[in-house]
Amino acid sequence: MTSVIGHIAIDAADPLAQAEWWSQVLGWPAGHEDDPDEAWVEPADGSGQGLLFLRVPEPKTVKNRLHLDVRPDDGTDQATELQRLLDLGATAVDLGQGDVTWHVLADPEGNEFCLLRSTPSQIAAELAAEQTA
Template sequence: MPLVVSQLSIDAHDPAALAAWWAEALGWRVVVDEEPDEDEIEIEPGDGSATSWLFLRVPEGKSVKNRVHPDVRPPDGSDQATELRRLLDLGATRVDIGQGDVPWHVLADPEGNEFCLLRSTPSQLAAASAAQGAASGGAGGTGG
């Protein structure tokens, strides 16, 4: 039986602030515990459709490029340009990690953690994957 991912843990200088920022960016909610711990703040989608994220207080600041980062895509009914403006308005910053000319945007959250904003919406990705599968005789793929 395969492992089940319980949550994604993210080091933070200020877990409450970073959790609130990501909750706003993703449209998720902050999990309210009966006995709150300001050193550990969890966020999750309201519908349970994704693995929750746990923000953990650490004393040191971020010093190098992330080894793991989230890729996010615009929701159906939106587009990359609209979401880029929204994320920048929320406080994300553009980051150059040597990505060159690519169809996604590399950004950083308020504590400097990199993430990528992809181009296609879930429906666009599904349609492209279905078209690619039909053209190649059933093999699907993913893309930005």
């Protein structure tokens, strides 16, 4: 037997606002109960882990020890998705990453995440090519 991750919990000053923002980023519905101290986003079809935002009293002060990597969806590309994320309120972050193929961004509360280059279909094609080589 193994464990299954249900949510990735993220500290937040405003859980509802964070859930709404990430809902726009991921296209997942946001949810919450009567408790304003927690909110979440989850895939509507239950196909994966969700993000759970929990209110904490202290502000973010250092780089995250864990971050999300997101990909542009099929039918788009990294440059288009980067502009969409910036338009939603993400900010570019320089952590000294140098010249890399991904973009380091921060959500409205300063939580870092990366926008990768390849779409899911591009990754699947690369994996399939490796298996036949």
